[in-house]
Amino acid sequence: MNNIIEKDIANIISRLDTHIEKFNNKNILLAGGGGFLGFYFTKFFQEIKRKKNINTKVTFIDNFVSSSKNFISNDTSSGSFEFINEDICSENILNLNHKFDYIIHAAGIASPFYYRQKPLETLEVSITGSKNLLNLSKRNQSKYIFFSSSEIYGDPLPEFVPMKETYRGNVATTGPRSCYDEGKRVGETLCYIYQNYHNVNTNIIRPFNIYGPGMQKNDYRVMSNFANNFLSNKPLKIYGKGSQTRTFCYISDGIEGFLRVILLGKDGEQYNIGNANPEISIIDLAKLFFDTFNKSHDIEMVGYPSSYPEDEPNRRCPDTSKASDHLDFNSQISLEEGIKKYISWCQKEFT
Numbered sequence: 001m002n003n004i005i006e007k008d009i010a011n012i013i014s015r016l017d018t019h020i021e022k023f024n025n026k027n028i029l030l031a032g033g034g035g036f037l038g039f040y041f042t043k044f045f046q047e048i049k050r051k052k053n054i055n056t057k058v059t060f061i062d063n064f065v066s067s068s069k070n071f072i073s074n075d076t077s078s079g080s081f082e083f084i085n086e087d088i089c090s091e092n093i094l095n096l097n098h099k100f101d102y103i104i105h106a107a108g109i110a111s112p113f114y115y116r117q118k119p120l121e122t123l124e125v126s127i128t129g130s131k132n133l134l135n136l137s138k139r140n141q142s143k144y145i146f147f148s149s150s151e152i153y154g155d156p157l158p159e160f161v162p163m164k165e166t167y168r169g170n171v172a173t174t175g176p177r178s179c180y181d182e183g184k185r186v187g188e189t190l191c192y193i194y195q196n197y198h199n200v201n202t203n204i205i206r207p208f209n210i211y212g213p214g215m216q217k218n219d220y221r222v223m224s225n226f227a228n229n230f231l232s233n234k235p236l237k238i239y240g241k242g243s244q245t246r247t248f249c250y251i252s253d254g255i256e257g258f259l260r261v262i263l264l265g266k267d268g269e270q271y272n273i274g275n276a277n278p279e280i281s282i283i284d285l286a287k288l289f290f291d292t293f294n295k296s297h298d299i300e301m302v303g304y305p306s307s308y309p310e311d312e313p314n315r316r317c318p319d320t321s322k323a324s325d326h327l328d329f330n331s332q333i334s335l336e337e338g339i340k341k342y343i344s345w346c347q348k349e350f351t
């Protein structure tokens with residue numbers, strides 16, 4: 001396994017300490033297992049088997065609508081993995097007769113580049129896909145975890161930044177981003193309904209821009225676009241003015257936070273998982289790529305390409321105090337350190 005990922009996972013294992021024993025002999029369904037987070041979860045489950053002898057049986061489902069089959073790491077030599085190539089919106093998945101302890105819904109069309117092309121599929125995976133997985137959870141008495149998004153907050157009013165879980169958001173029901181944002185909001189409503197009317201134990205995770213090793217080369221989210229151009233000595237392209245802000249959370253911090261929700265999340269709760277510092281504009285992020293490696297800036301301001309949905313939120317920054325209080329989650333990796341690790345991994349993987 002790649003050195004960076006191996007060290008990062010060793011760190012996650014040590015930080016989770018005895019909590020990870022809860023996974024022993026558990027049966028897990030991971031929808032979206034072929035994607036970025038799925039790749040990293042796979043590595044994690046392989047490593048807890050190898051290092052701690054914690055056995056999990058993991059069933060992945062993915063239809064590869066926005067990811068590549070060649071990239072998945074369902075190496076079956078350690079751990080127990082099964083891969084199912086299926087759309088979670090299909091009723092076929094209700095025929096799965098494994099007894100799952102955890103059902104993790106991480107399927108989605110997360111990159112704006114892809115959801116611009118497939119708005120209906122983007123909406124459906126959060127609605128029909130969620131209903132199917134919730135019905136499976138109800139039948140199995142599984143704990144259900146839904147990967148929602150920071151996008152459910154929309155374009156937040158300044159007085160609500162950093163956003164707490166209680167902020168209700170400012171989201172457009174129509175427009176190029178609404179298929180993703182509104183889909184995630186309905187996915188959350190479904191959690192509420194199944195938690196309160198159907199006796200399913202649910203948790204909602206709202207990730208804030210996770211990045212790092214495991215992102216596919218053609219992911220087309222900002223970190224992967226910048227890394228690709230940086231490594232091929234092309235200018236980093238900024239859409240619009242570049243003043244829109246985001247926060248970025250390195251993957252090992254993100255995965256640790258997600259695992260804490262899965263293992264320790266309180267019934268029915270929603271958790272922001274991200275790194276609140278720094279809240280950085282996209283143009284400053286581009287500069288940071290060059291500063292981190294002592295290179296001179298090579299940045300190009302461009303209009304929004306037709307492949308990318310405009311109407312971007314101006315600010316995005318989480319309040320993570322709830323995850324800190326309930327789950328003892330606090331991110332560790334600075335943005336500079338994360339960029340170094342990510343670029344080093346991309347160099348080995350893609351060049």
Ligand SMILES: NC(=O)c1ccc[n+]([C@@H]2O[C@H](COP(=O)([O-])OP(=O)(O)OC[C@H]3O[C@@H](n4cnc5c(N)ncnc54)[C@H](O)[C@@H]3O)[C@@H](O)[C@H]2O)c1
Pocket residue numbers: 031032033034035036037038061062063064065066067086087088089105106107108109110111125129147148149150206207208209210211
């Ligand atoms: N990575 C982040 O920063 C981030 C931020 C906010 C929310 N999320 C959410 O977390 C989840 C995982 O994110 P990711 O970064 O791994 O995204 P990703 O795009 O890399 O992976 C998602 C996977 O889901 C699969 N998928 C989509 N529709 C499907 C369907 N109908 N049936 C089966 N598989 C389907 C895709 O093929 C892909 O492999 C997504 O739901 C995403 O919206 C991620």
